[in-house]
Amino acid sequence: MSVAVFNRRWATLILEALTRHQVQHVCIAPGSRSTPLTLAAAAHPHLICHTHFDERGLGHLALGLAKASGQRVAVIVTSGTAVANLYPALIEAGLTGEKLVLLTADRPAELIDCGANQAIRQTGMFASHPVETLDLPRPTPEISARWLVSALDNALAQQTHGAVHVNCPFAEPLYSEDNGEHQDWLQTLGDWWQGTQPWLTYPPVQHPAVQPDWFSWRQKRGVIIAGRISAGESELLAQWAEQLGWPLVSDVQASTGNPLPCADLWLASPQAQGVLASAQLVMQFGGGLTGKRLLQWQAACQPEEYWLIDALPGRQDPAQHRGRRIQANVAEWLLAHPAQPQPDWAEELEQCSQRALNSVENRLEGTFGEAAAAWLLPALLPEHGQLFLGNSLIVRLVDAFAQLPAGYPVFANRGASGIDGLLSTAAGVQRATCKPTLVLLGDISALYDLNALALMRQCSAPTVIIVVNNNGGQIFSLLPTPEAERQRFYCMPQNVEFSHAAAMFGLDYACPDSMSALREAVRQCWQHGGVKLIELKVSETEGAECLRDLVSEVSAS
Structure with a gap:
């Protein structure tokens, strides 16, 4: 029974370490091998546990929780194909930026590739899709609590977006009454247990985002594209664009109020394309554009420079424009680059948008x-x-x-x-x-x-x-x-x-x-x-x- 008790101590430290990284929600599917993690989560006073019988849906439940809360969300599943069912949500999080922590229970090494039940090769099974992978060893008191907590802190420090996969092998037995054994292993962390901070902290790297030539660019003819950004960022961007006098073309995911509605229709207009062709700078905030005509225009446009501002890493521009890829928080970037009030330079686009809106009303009324x-x-x-x-x-x-x-x-x-x-x-x-x-x-x-x-x-x-x-x-x-x-x-x-x-x-x-x-x-x-x-x-x-x-x-x- 000592093994089962120590499994629980190991899992307790994992869950406590996650709470120091703003994990509040844990999504749990049923399973036996994940028992130490499940019981540790259930016993934690600061965790909200959600359950679902379908691991694929469970992963997406966690994705939605992370999407709306802006916090890391943990997922606990048992070994085998249960783990594989997390793949779609993991991929989506990597592309849209939500932070998931996948705690996947596993069989110990001696049960892999020998015909043992529900044992598959889980190490590295998600390939390059997690931003960080941590393959834990089998729990043993011979490995210090300091190693475990610092290994978790290190993995989570790399997580600017997407999922971290923590693979957790547990040997049997998995069930026992808590007889108080191995408390001394936990107590080697001392007064850390009374605090709220991680054991190992990594101060954030400050990336300078101010463009020194913004003063001259803001006086030119610009076009703004609003992609996948938050509601708060959308409102700030709409105000910023209005001050600049630059047209704002909004994706459905941007809550800008869509000042030029029906863009997927009027962007097909030769008049609109002629106006937009004279833009000297195109600025896109957020990725993931939806409309076909917007994507077609975005790919074909040839401004002097194309700037893409998004907190996520990577190019985010399938058209591979020449310009600047600025990784920054949208709200902070707007604050650092004030608008210079000037009159609208593309008023004809309002006429194009209104005609499109009238056509929609006439067709659908x-x-x-x-x-x-x-x-x-x-x-x-x-x-x-x-x-x-x-x-x-x-x-x-x-x-x-x-x-x-x-x-x-x-x-x-x-x-x-x-x-x-x-x-x-x-x-x-x-x-x-x-x-x-x-x-x-x-x-x-x-x-x-x-x-x-x-x-x-x-x-x-x-x-x-x-x-x-x-x-x-x-x-x-x-x-x-x-x-x-x-x-x-x-x-x-x-x-x-x-x-x-x-x-x-x-x-x-x-x-x-x-x-x-x-x-x-x-x-x-x-x-x-x-x-x-x-x-x-x-x-x-x-x-x-x-x-x-x-x-x-x-x-x-």
């Missing part, structure tokens, strides 16, 4: 469907709430048609842009903030993560999940997929409806057949609370056709 739901989305949002957007077609329609309010928090998984854990991520976002939440996604995305509805039963504030059921992956209708094979091999219609899923997980359900009925169904949830799944049964092709037609109409105007 009085209609019911996927495009209309995207256009009228701002009217469905809860006060003081937040929005989580799915991927594929629906996020593109919202990006093209909707003018979301300034400063309103928008969350999405637009790093790898997968559909493999959208509901789970949304559940994590809601738990981290306890705000009313609107989730909007497609039917295939919902089917992919359907068991995450179990997580939605625990929402702490009114939550609406709108599933747009266009019977398949209609994003492929926008792509040059072969028409003869499109339905079977790309769209893959499933001919399902979601009332039974809502009933299975005890959620309220509605299936409105008009925009007024949709607004009423949403309003009732905001007023009375609970969690409601709203299914919009819409035309299979209307949304994609509407986007295609409006792009053609606006580009010809």
Whole structure:
């Protein structure tokens, strides 16, 4: 039993060390080999434990918690394929910057590659996707507590973004009563236990971000692109751009208030392209752009310089422009580079945007469907709430048609842009903030993560999940997929409806057949609370056709 007790002491130190790095939430899946970690987390007075039976969804739950809280979030899973199921969330975190700490239980070395049950090669299994990997040895009192805590501190000090993978082998036995053994091993850390700081600290490196020639650049013709940035950063950027008199083109993930709405339509206009061609400087804040026309213009533009400002490392520019890649916090960078008030130099873009908005209104007024739901989305949002957007077609329609309010928090998984854990991520976002939440996604995305509805039963504030059921992956209708094979091999219609899923997980359900009925169904949830799944049964092709037609109409105007 001494082994089981020491396993617990080892795990207790791991969890305590994590709390010194602002870990508050721990997401746990069931498993035996992870018992020391699970019981240590459950016993810790400062940790909030979340559970889920599906490790893939668990990883995305942690991703959502980290996305909305801005803090590190830990994940505990057992050995074997349970670990592999964390891969999608780990990849997304690496691309969008959330900090995850993956604590994966493992078999000891003598049980690997010999046919032992649930034993796989876990060392290095995530390849280059974690920002740091720590392969711990089998717990033993012969290794000092100082080594373990400093090894963890060192690994977490390297984590500016993305995931740290800590692989934790445990030998059996795993279960025993706590008989008080090995407390002296922990106490070698002395009064550290009474404090709140890490054992080993690494002062942050200060990167000088001030551009010495900003005074001259700010007097030129500039264009600003708002990508994946926070709501607070978005508001600051909108004010900054307005003072400069530079046009601001916003991605759906930026909460700038979208001063030039419908960019995915008007960027196809020759008039708009002609105006933008005279820009001397293009500045992009945040990566992960959504709109096809914005990406096309961004790739083709040839200013004197292209600056990309983002806190994440790496190039973040698939077009490989000549210019400056500035790794900096957006809010701090704006403060260090004040705007010089000057008149708008590209007023024609406002006219282009207004014409596009008029075309959208003329096309969608009085209609019911996927495009209309995207256009009228701002009217469905809860006060003081937040929005989580799915991927594929629906996020593109919202990006093209909707003018979301300034400063309103928008969350999405637009790093790898997968559909493999959208509901789970949304559940994590809601738990981290306890705000009313609107989730909007497609039917295939919902089917992919359907068991995450179990997580939605625990929402702490009114939550609406709108599933747009266009019977398949209609994003492929926008792509040059072969028409003869499109339905079977790309769209893959499933001919399902979601009332039974809502009933299975005890959620309220509605299936409105008009925009007024949709607004009423949403309003009732905001007023009375609970969690409601709203299914919009819409035309299979209307949304994609509407986007295609409006792009053609606006580009010809």
